Amino acid sequence: CCFGRAPQPAERAMQVLDSEEAKNIAVVHKTNQGYSGKDLWKLKQERPELFGQAPASQQTGKPAPPGFQETRELPGWLFNPHSGLYFNRESGLLYCRDPATNELYELHKGEDIGAALAVRGDAATASANKSQASRNVMINDLHRAAGSMKLDFAHHDSPAAMFAVYDAKGPGGAAAAEAAAKGLHVKLLPRLAAYRGRWQNDKLQEVLAESIELLRQEVAPESGIALAVALLLGGRLTMAATSGAVCMIFGQVGQSDGNMDNLEVVGTGFAATTHCAVLEDSHLGALLTVDGVRSSGLPPARIRALARSHTMGDRPRAGCVALLEEARKAGAAPPLVAAAVRFSWSGGRDEPAPKKAKTDPSGLKKVRCRHLLLRHVGATAVTGDRRQKPTRSMAEAELQMLGMLAEIAHGGAATFTTKCKAVSECDTALRGGDLSGDLGWLDKDPAKNKKVPHAVTKAAFLLSVGQVSDLVASERGIHLILRSA
Secondary structure (H helix, E strand, O other): OOOOOOHHHHHHHHOOOOOHHHHHHHHHHHHOOOOOOHHHHHHHHHOHHHHOOOOHHHOOOOOOOOOOEEOOOOOOEEEEOOOOEEEEOOOOOEEEEOOOOOOEEEOOOOOEOOOOEEEEEEEEEEOOOHHHOOEEEEEOOHHHHHHHOOOOOOOOOEOEEEEEEEOOOOOOHHHHHHHHHHHHHHHHHHHHHHOOOOOOHHHHHHHHHHHHHHHHHHHOOOOOOOEEEEEEEOOEEEEEEOOOOEEEEEOOOOOOOOOOOOOEEEOOOOOOEEEEEEOOOOOOEEEEEOHHHHOOOOOHHHHHHHHHHHHOOOOHHHHHHHHHHHHHHOOOOOOEEEEEEEEEEOOOOOOOOOOOOOOOHHHOOEEEEEEEEEOOOOOOOOOOOOOOOOOOOHHHHHHHHHHHHHHHHHHHHHHHHHHHHHHOOOHHHHOOHHHOOEEEEEEOOHHHOOOOOHHHHHHHOOOOOOOEOOOEEEOOEEEEEEEOO
């Protein structure tokens, strides 16, 4: 017989020989001999009472999604062996099984609050020696990062991002900072993907601290690592810091330290100090930096002010450069690093994501922009460029550009043209009039802009017409970009 389990319920039903139903089953059983058993399967669905199940008219609950099958050990539940999910007939909800406890928990579908909150972060470093530099990692889209690792991240809210700085002057030195920068998200993301239910705040703190501890045991078990991390999942920011590093949230100008909008987490040793904050629209951004900056003598209010002044203009990298320079003047010695994050609020959390308008940068296919370029010793020269090789460092190029940024941002296109002709180290600066620094029309596909660095194209599509960009680093140097059309 090729019916699998089907003959057993059929034989059980045929024992009642004097019933009309038993005769029907006998006929079906006989006519299915030598076939696949499909008709008997149909009968089981249509007349479940003949197989020890409740009649279809008496079954209650939601219809099962495709791919689910009955499971004997859990009456009222269906199981999908492909996805590993359970379906509860009564509630119509999907559940997962916790391998640690063997208990079922409800599958959570992540909420997208992207209509209310947009996030962008950037960082800057100051180092006399590249091999001894502090590190930073900016992951602006954790869903995409998890997808590249073939992890299911759909149960986490959006936007999802991770920002981190790693101190080369920390206990483990530059080697530990570099290894940690490469390894933390590799430790953290699988743990965030493993539990597919709704995450509580304390659980987020626990998993972030565990990931940092596992990383410490792997890369610097004796000395430890110095870092600050901010993990954003929807409207929650989970912060962690070790060994003097700090992660702080800042609000509006004039709020005192200790205010609800001016939170900070300071690392005091090997074990991570953690805190999970529920963000409100009064939270404007976050700053992460290392012990050298924090202990330079700059008050926390001044550190926040330096980051805020540029970050709120959507120039987080410029804010980091300004902070590191003032910390250096106050006595902080390199290597140093800082990362700033901008929280852009609009609408409400309960509002649906709006349709993309034609003026929305994410819907544009082409933009036109101009740029100002300062090269540095680490920049790649363009083939055929006969200019004298630059002697300035990347940090010096950033500082020089920062010195012009405020004037250009307030002076508009005319000031941009003047500065471009005077200092830009790109051949486009030689073009006449308002075309000085012109890069032409850029396609959103970087492959179609063969002579323009990808970082420049990416930054250009974030701008509105007439807006000046943040400091942009590419293989060619440090840029300022003005979108002209």
